[in-house]
Amino acid sequence: MSPAPKPLEPLIMHPRPSSIVAAMYTLRDLDVDVVILHGPAGCSFKHARLLEEDGLRVVTTALDESGFVFGGHDELVNILKKVIEMFNPESIGIVGTCASMIIGEELHEAVLEVNPDVPVIEVEVHAGYRENTKGVIIALESALAAGILSEEEFERQKVLLNEATEVEKRHGAASKEYLEPSRGDTKYAVAKRIIQLLKEDKKCITILNAKKETGYMFADINAAVNQVAKDLGSDSVIVNMANLDDTLGLDRVRAHARNIARDLRGMGVEVHEIIGGLDEYPVTGETVSKLIAEKYPGFDFAVITGVPHAIPMDNLEGMEIFSVTNGPRQVLPLKEMGHDHVMVEIDLHPKTLGVSNIVESEFGATLRELAREEM
Amino acid sequence: MKQIAIYGKGGIGKSSTASNVAAACADEGYSVTIIGCDPKSDSSITLLGGHRIPTVMELMQQRVEITEKDVVFEGYKGVRCVEVGGPEPGIGCAGRGIIVAIKMLQKISTVMQDCDLIIYDVPGDIVCGGFAAPIRKGLVNDTYVLTSGEYMPLYAANNICKGFARLGNHLNGVICNSRNADNEEAIVSAFARELGSDLLAFIPKDPIVQTCERAGFSVIEKEPDSDIAKVYRKLARSIMERDSACDPKPLTDARLRELTG
Numbered sequence: 001m002s003p004a005p006k007p008l009e010p011l012i013m014h015p016r017p018s019s020i021v022a023a024m025y026t027l028r029d030l031d032v033d034v035v036i037l038h039g040p041a042g043c044s045f046k047h048a049r050l051l052e053e054d055g056l057r058v059v060t061t062a063l064d065e066s067g068f069v070f071g072g073h074d075e076l077v078n079i080l081k082k083v084i085e086m087f088n089p090e091s092i093g094i095v096g097t098c099a100s101m102i103i104g105e106e107l108h109e110a111v112l113e114v115n116p117d118v119p120v121i122e123v124e125v126h127a128g129y130r131e132n133t134k135g136v137i138i139a140l141e142s143a144l145a146a147g148i149l150s151e152e153e154f155e156r157q158k159v160l161l162n163e164a165t166e167v168e169k170r171h172g173a174a175s176k177e178y179l180e181p182s183r184g185d186t187k188y189a190v191a192k193r194i195i196q197l198l199k200e201d202k203k204c205i206t207i208l209n210a211k212k213e214t215g216y217m218f219a220d221i222n223a224a225v226n227q228v229a230k231d232l233g234s235d236s237v238i239v240n241m242a243n244l245d246d247t248l249g250l251d252r253v254r255a256h257a258r259n260i261a262r263d264l265r266g267m268g269v270e271v272h273e274i275i276g277g278l279d280e281y282p283v284t285g286e287t288v289s290k291l292i293a294e295k296y297p298g299f300d301f302a303v304i305t306g307v308p309h310a311i312p313m314d315n316l317e318g319m320e321i322f323s324v325t326n327g328p329r330q331v332l333p334l335k336e337m338g339h340d341h342v343m344v345e346i347d348l349h350p351k352t353l354g355v356s357n358i359v360e361s362e363f364g365a366t367l368r369e370l371a372r373e374e375m
Numbered sequence: 376m377k378q379i380a381i382y383g384k385g386g387i388g389k390s391s392t393a394s395n396v397a398a399a400c401a402d403e404g405y406s407v408t409i410i411g412c413d414p415k416s417d418s419s420i421t422l423l424g425g426h427r428i429p430t431v432m433e434l435m436q437q438r439v440e441i442t443e444k445d446v447v448f449e450g451y452k453g454v455r456c457v458e459v460g461g462p463e464p465g466i467g468c469a470g471r472g473i474i475v476a477i478k479m480l481q482k483i484s485t486v487m488q489d490c491d492l493i494i495y496d497v498p499g500d501i502v503c504g505g506f507a508a509p510i511r512k513g514l515v516n517d518t519y520v521l522t523s524g525e526y527m528p529l530y531a532a533n534n535i536c537k538g539f540a541r542l543g544n545h546l547n548g549v550i551c552n553s554r555n556a557d558n559e560e561a562i563v564s565a566f567a568r569e570l571g572s573d574l575l576a577f578i579p580k581d582p583i584v585q586t587c588e589r590a591g592f593s594v595i596e597k598e599p600d601s602d603i604a605k606v607y608r609k610l611a612r613s614i615m616e617r618d619s620a621c622d623p624k625p626l627t628d629a630r631l632r633e634l635t636g
């Protein structure tokens with residue numbers, strides 16, 4: 001018999017993002033018009049609701065006890081027909097759930113029966129995967145099969161997703177068996193410290209390393225640092241890096257990059273270094289490290305927003321590090337990495353759905369208000 | 376490539392027929408794969424000299440990385456054997472196990488593509504969506520029904536044919552595994568004809584089957600010169616050579632009673 005196969009890592013106890021939800025966000029990024037969740041009515045409710053704010057229609061086949069027992073084929077056929085009739089969509093996603101997948105529903109059978117003349121992306125997903133990026137990969141595979149995603153972009157996304165998973169394992173939510181959620185340091189005290197550094201004309205690097213639409217709020221913090229420095233008449237050198245390359249990724253994600261860059265310009269903030277696209281947050285770390293080593297050594301402090309734990313510590317060592325995340329479970333790992341100040345923008349994501357402009361962040365607002373008081 | 380499944384009432388002899396057909400086809404030089412889709416994982420033992428192999432689901436339960444060589448084993452004359460496995464009776468969800476295991480197999484192995492004959496051995500009753508997964512995922516194109524000449528097995532066979540109609544599957548033939556009922560061959564032959572199909576083989580009831588089974592072998596391997604081995608060989612040949620299939624017309628219950636009465 002073959003040698004004992006290699007065991008996987010131990011289980012993680014804290015609740016984590018769902019692969020079903022991840023699949024739905026992916027369909028939104030692919031500009032799908034309607035998503036049919038094939039499963040119980042309450043499945044993924046909170047995110048379904050948020051996605052509606054972002055322009056994606058979500059409906060459910062509302063499987064109940066008898067659906068679990070007798071299967072939900074007819075329900076799916078009915079909803080599919082209804083969706084076509086009511087919304088006249090240009091593309092449809094059907095997303096599985098634990099319930100429908102466990103009982104062996106074949107999404108494809110319903111599609112064959114209805115035979116719509118628009119592409120249907122069938123995503124056989126449930127919430128029981130170890131990594132929620134699995135939901136994204138399954139959705140992308142189905143999009144590839146449905147012909148609405150190019151092979152090239154698919155391969156690119158797969159690399160990014162694997163990296164994202166690795167980042168989470170190294171310093172993120174998958175780095176420990178249990179992570180206590182935390183609100184992080186108080187914004188008031190940290191804002192005061194940044195203002196002090198600016199007043200002392202300390203050299204500053206701001207890094208926006210945001211995941212897709214969350215950039216609409218994280219960018220406000222990078223902007224606030226620049227604005228406050230100006231208002232205070234600080235002579236600090238500020239270098240801004242941002243993952244706002246608008247030539248990479250899905251159309252929707254490129255549009256976010258364009259919008260954010262446009263608003264930053266409008267706020268008088270110059271981005272000195274583009275470190276990647278808005279979907280490249282897991283792979284920008286090396287670029288940042290290299291830039292600091294080669295072009296910007298000897299800076300005093302850094303403000304990192306978005307996914308700060310994806311930036312390696314190598315060349316940040318020696319700087320005072322301020323980081324802003326939207327994950328309460330990210331505070332501890334960031335502190336352990338050596339970040340001096342870690343703040344959480346609570347409920348950031350919902351506020352960045354359905355927008356196409358930079359939205360004000362709590363930390364940005366705190367900085368600005370404190371600076372006004374100082375003047 | 377022939378992708379087949381043999382359906383029939385629980386305990387009627389599907390697994391022993393499947394393994395003997397597999398062995399007979401291997402004798403003829405065909406490359407054969409057998410996928411045991413029964414949680415009790417008893418489809419391949421007689422092809423492996425009585426040995427049990429690790430099942431796909433038991434390895435998944437251990438959360439280990441699975442590769443082809445962990446779950447695909449060569450048995451009699453190179454027949455490739457896989458057991459899906461599953462939970463003990465009364466717990467968990469065996470149907471989901473079949474879906475998961477088949478998906479996993481498709482990913483890590485080519486056993487489901489690179490061969491002349493692949494047999495999916497499913498347990499007696501298709502109790503839920505999972506047990507129909509091989510059919511519904513389009514992995515089975517030929518289906519056979521196995522029955523004796525008794526009322527209950529015929530009733531089950533007839534019921535299964537109703538299921539085929541719903542799943543859009545054809546019936547490629549009826550096989551009789553004798554239980555020494557009166558007038559058995561004529562009854563099953565009439566049943567097959569009325570469904571719109573044919574009786575492909577009449578396998579006699581013979582203690583050799585169980586003697587070989589206890590020793591851990593198929594009849595083909597252990598008693599190649601027995602009469603029943605010849606029947607299995609003939610059946611194997613007609614499975615490999617046949618192309619005809621029908622949309623079965625299930626009989627009424629009254630007619631079934633009449634046939635067996």
Ligand SMILES: Nc1ncnc2c1ncn2[C@@H]1O[C@H](COP(=O)(O)OP(=O)(O)OP(=O)(O)O)[C@@H](O)[C@H]1O
Pocket residue numbers: 383384385386387388389390391392413497498499500552553578579580581582584585588
């Ligand atoms: N022709 C035969 N003569 C004598 N015994 C037989 C014959 N065919 C099968 N048997 C015996 O009948 C028993 C049940 O057979 P088998 O396990 O193949 O049935 P099955 O239909 O696969 O059952 P299940 O529905 O549980 O999967 C076995 O012990 C087997 O050896």
Ligand code: SF4
Pocket residue numbers: 018020039040042043044097098099100127
């Ligand atoms: S268990 Fe699965 S199917 Fe049920 S609500 Fe949760 S995510 Fe949805």
Ligand SMILES: [Mg+2]
Pocket residue numbers: 389390391413417496497498499
């Ligand atoms: Mg069996």
